[in-house]
Amino acid sequence: MFRFKYFIVTCLGLLLASCASEKPQFSVKTSAKKSIAKLGETVKLSLNNPDGASINSITYSLDGKKVSESLSLKDVKLGKQDLIATVVSGNDTIVAESNLIVLSNKRPQLYTFEIINTYPHDPTSYTQGLEFYNGELYESTGQYGESKLRKVDYKTGEVLKNLDLNNGYFAEGLTILNDKIYQLTWKADTGIIYDVSTFEKLGIFRYNQSKEGWGLCNDGNSLYKSDGTEKIWTLNTTTLTEDNKIEAYTDKGKIGRLNELEWIEGKIYANIYENTGVAIINPNNGATEGVVDFTPLTAQISNYSSNDNVLNGIAYNPETQTVFVTGKRWDKLFEVKIIKK
Template structure:
């Protein structure tokens, strides 16, 4: 029999040998994001050009389109999918005039539409080669842009979303966005997903899922766990970028000057 003072070390050694080794903790970015009815399962983290000040993000017909803001450095880019094989050399970009600050984008009928921040210019691009076909003036600031096949839906950094004509971009209506009875300001990048509007909020880690007719926020999705992945001290390097692929029901989430895209699988729970 071993001396009493050696029994505890021996037991610990035996337990260590018999118990299976603990698997390493999963990276924080793999955390599932859940709302009341919506679950996003993390699928991949893909390197991104950290210089892109992402303003708009769209997936369409096997391409990822992205607008990047900043006076003198704004651009619109397209990159072939899948993101798993993303290579910066594959991207094709068109630079904007130095007087323009690129904002939200959306695709409709093979055309790419791009807002400008304070210039009141909607640019219409050929989505194949990113050449500008025409520009349409509008009043006010432009932030986020999406559409529901009936209207363009635009944000201007306030609590209001604007519905605009698909041909003329004329204003045809608006809705104020509220959550728990209060108006939600700083609405930014937008995406139309399965009959609802998804919206980033400037300087927030939340994405709001909005009922389009009433403007009521149905759910919030919190992406705070992605912040440690960035190791970024830039105060403007915030969450901003929602792209949705209807065919796969997958989303790509990113932010301004983020070094990564994050790909998620969308799951929705049926109403009880």
């Protein structure tokens, strides 16, 4: 009797597997070579139907938005986008997933700079974030056991206010919006919120999609967060969840390891970790529209190391309309004017 029941169960399992395997298999095809296209191009979409199954309807979507078979890439985000075909075949609804990589259609403009002033900077500060607010400079410094939040007199280097973080935190970027300081930590899945005047801790927030915290900036309304990849997340200012994102791409490919961020006149300036270049990124689609080469500054830093004491720290002062840059454990803070080559 036991063997008979086992036989029946086995047959039923095989029957169900057979029925499941009878569903038609589809995949999405594009006219783009290797599924890589550029902004402004038109890509033809089609369905690969190897079984010749009957098709009732097909709906295509890119990055969660419905698109037509003739896909115009005029107003889309750059980067690796989810390309999905929802197919109704008989009584079945089947989802076929693929990807389309969208590149910029323009090469980044190259920029250089002019040094306006040079100021002292605390060489013990492992700078992770830098930002002006109401004419005053705030700084976040990293390393376990050394992480701090500071207000600094940028002209003298004097520390006006200091808060040491818990030894378990490795502090990263910061930004200030509506009298609140938002400071990231690296791998602790924790952002910290402070009162800008008192440095009193007001609360924390978690990273719901990204794994790490690197850089922060804001446009006066929304927060933007980097996570060490090519992604820049838009944070909901009420829930602080990562509700949206862009990916930084050029006409050749992605720019990864995005670190410290600064919002400057409608663009996101992003420090590239262990690189002397700063990317200028369109916040709407992720296109890298420019690159500032800060390599000449490293010759003026006595302890510069391309592996550790790297460029990191970008702050825009709207009162002077100039940019301030420094690095990890740099002894100088530079006030510069960005110039097209």
